[in-house]
Amino acid sequence: MSKLEFDTVVLGAGIVGVCTAVHLQQRGRQVALIDRKPPGNETSFGNAGLIQREGVYPYAFPRGVGALLRYALNRSPDVRYHADAIFKVAPFLFQYWRNSDPARHAQIARSYATLIEHCVSEHHALAAAAGARDLLRPIGWMKVFRTPAVHDEEVRTAQRWHDEYGIQFDALDATRLQQAEPDLDRTLHGAVHYPQSDSVSDPNALVTAYAKHFEALGGRFFTGDAQTLREGWEVQTQEGTIAAASAVVALGPWSDRLSERLGYRLPLAVKRGYHMHYAAQAEARLNHPVLDAEGGYLLAPMARGIRLTTGAEIAFPDAPKTPVQLAMVEPVARTLFPLGEPLDAEPWMGRRPCTPDMMPIIGPARRHRGLWFAFGHAHHGLTLGPVTGRLIAEMMTGEETLVDPRPFSVERF
Numbered sequence: 001m002s003k004l005e006f007d008t009v010v011l012g013a014g015i016v017g018v019c020t021a022v023h024l025q026q027r028g029r030q031v032a033l034i035d036r037k038p039p040g041n042e043t044s045f046g047n048a049g050l051i052q053r054e055g056v057y058p059y060a061f062p063r064g065v066g067a068l069l070r071y072a073l074n075r076s077p078d079v080r081y082h083a084d085a086i087f088k089v090a091p092f093l094f095q096y097w098r099n100s101d102p103a104r105h106a107q108i109a110r111s112y113a114t115l116i117e118h119c120v121s122e123h124h125a126l127a128a129a130a131g132a133r134d135l136l137r138p139i140g141w142m143k144v145f146r147t148p149a150v151h152d153e154e155v156r157t158a159q160r161w162h163d164e165y166g167i168q169f170d171a172l173d174a175t176r177l178q179q180a181e182p183d184l185d186r187t188l189h190g191a192v193h194y195p196q197s198d199s200v201s202d203p204n205a206l207v208t209a210y211a212k213h214f215e216a217l218g219g220r221f222f223t224g225d226a227q228t229l230r231e232g233w234e235v236q237t238q239e240g241t242i243a244a245a246s247a248v249v250a251l252g253p254w255s256d257r258l259s260e261r262l263g264y265r266l267p268l269a270v271k272r273g274y275h276m277h278y279a280a281q282a283e284a285r286l287n288h289p290v291l292d293a294e295g296g297y298l299l300a301p302m303a304r305g306i307r308l309t310t311g312a313e314i315a316f317p318d319a320p321k322t323p324v325q326l327a328m329v330e331p332v333a334r335t336l337f338p339l340g341e342p343l344d345a346e347p348w349m350g351r352r353p354c355t356p357d358m359m360p361i362i363g364p365a366r367r368h369r370g371l372w373f374a375f376g377h378a379h380h381g382l383t384l385g386p387v388t389g390r391l392i393a394e395m396m397t398g399e400e401t402l403v404d405p406r407p408f409s410v411e412r413f
């Protein structure tokens with residue numbers, strides 16, 4: 001079979017790979033997008049759907065002794081671990097913990113915020129071009145609180161983000177929270193609303209719409225195994241060999257399997273997470289995504305129903321599902337909002353692809369001509385997909401870049 005020639009092959013059709021493919025194709029590159037599944041069917045399928053404009057500080061490792069002890073006991077609903085994985089992941093966790101030191105975290109935020117600043121506007125531009133604006137809801141999202149002390153602490157944090165980065169927030173007391181969300185538990189103390197963030201009613205539909213837009217621009221999607229990539233660059237697909245001058249690795253939590261084979265030992269780990277959909281009882285309505293900050297889970301109104309998503313599970317990526325956190329938080333969530341029957345036969349599980357400094361790897365690979373990396377977006381891959389796609393396409397085509405790409409270079413590892 002003859003080879004199919006392209007300028008660039010993008011490996012992985014999650015939100016990051018699809019956005020990269022669109023941005024390159026828009027700039028006149030002939031792009032082949034490869035995945036073993038249809039676009040948007042792994043991590044980008046099941047997230048909480050938040051486009052987190054307020055997320056200038058990436059999620060840090062808890063530093064307080066109380067929190068560390070609580071996590072060590074492994075009974076916390078927000079973070080759990082598999083004992084057999086903890087020794088393998090320990091070096092990663094140690095680096096993550098060090099980078100979460102307040103001064104270092106603030107320094108990381110200064111770089112990270114340059115990406116976050118553009119997350120909503122870049123989604124809007126892409127969704128408008130793809131005819132998918134109706135999937136983005138400009139309603140923000142809320143953290144709700146049961147105790148005054150935790151509420152006050154979050155208001156102080158939000159005020160700091162406002163002072164440092166202009167992040168808007170609204171501190172709601174119990175009365176205003178009940179007006180905004182009449183069907184939530186009436187004993188809640190209050191909430192913080194982040195109005196500049198968008199939320200997506202169906203993350204898979206959004207990635208699918210962006211992928212269709214890519215094809216409408218002339219790009220081609222192929223089913224194939226990215227692990228067949230050979231220097232040159234060539235990759236095997238169901239429709240034959242794809243050859244291209246450049247290759248972008250955007251395999252989310254599987255990226256290190258390919259990068260390691262190419263000689264890059266990168267300190268990546270995954271934080272697994274689960275979701276399950278529920279009907280709402282009777283006439284009950286949830287107007288915003290709502291994080292129960294003290295309960296360690298999030299409820300988001302989605303096209304399919306109310307999606308309950310869990311916190312982080314530290315485990316081997318391929319270990320069987322252990323939806324313990326889901327089982328722990330479901331009864332609590334039922335007291336927060338009148339959930340009806342489950343709508344899924346079994347819990348969905350995804351893997352957040354994480355680096356120890358909480359920032360993605362975006363840019364050229366140092367030892368191979370034409371090889372590029374775009375992965376490690378952790379809790380914010382949906383948020384940062386379009387910005388990442390634009391940044392990497394600008395770098396690859398020699399354009400002036402929207403933000404300084406140097407903090408995201410693989411060289412830092």
Ligand SMILES: Cc1cc2nc3c(=O)[nH]c(=O)nc-3n(C[C@H](O)[C@H](O)[C@H](O)COP(=O)(O)OP(=O)(O)OC[C@H]3O[C@@H](n4cnc5c(N)ncnc54)[C@H](O)[C@@H]3O)c2cc1C
Nearest residue numbers: 014015016036043044047048050226252273380381382383
């Ligand atoms: C419970 C949960 C809630 C979350 N909530 C949010 C949120 O509200 N907002 C937010 O911004 N982020 C959220 N995230 C994180 C976000 O979902 C991820 O950061 C993002 O989806 C990562 O996108 P990606 O394109 O890098 O990876 P993926 O979506 O996993 O894409 C990688 C692709 O590579 C493909 N692939 C892998 N190996 C191969 C191979 N050998 N050959 C071919 N193809 C291959 C896969 O099939 C997949 O399609 C959440 C994550 C979880 C788990």
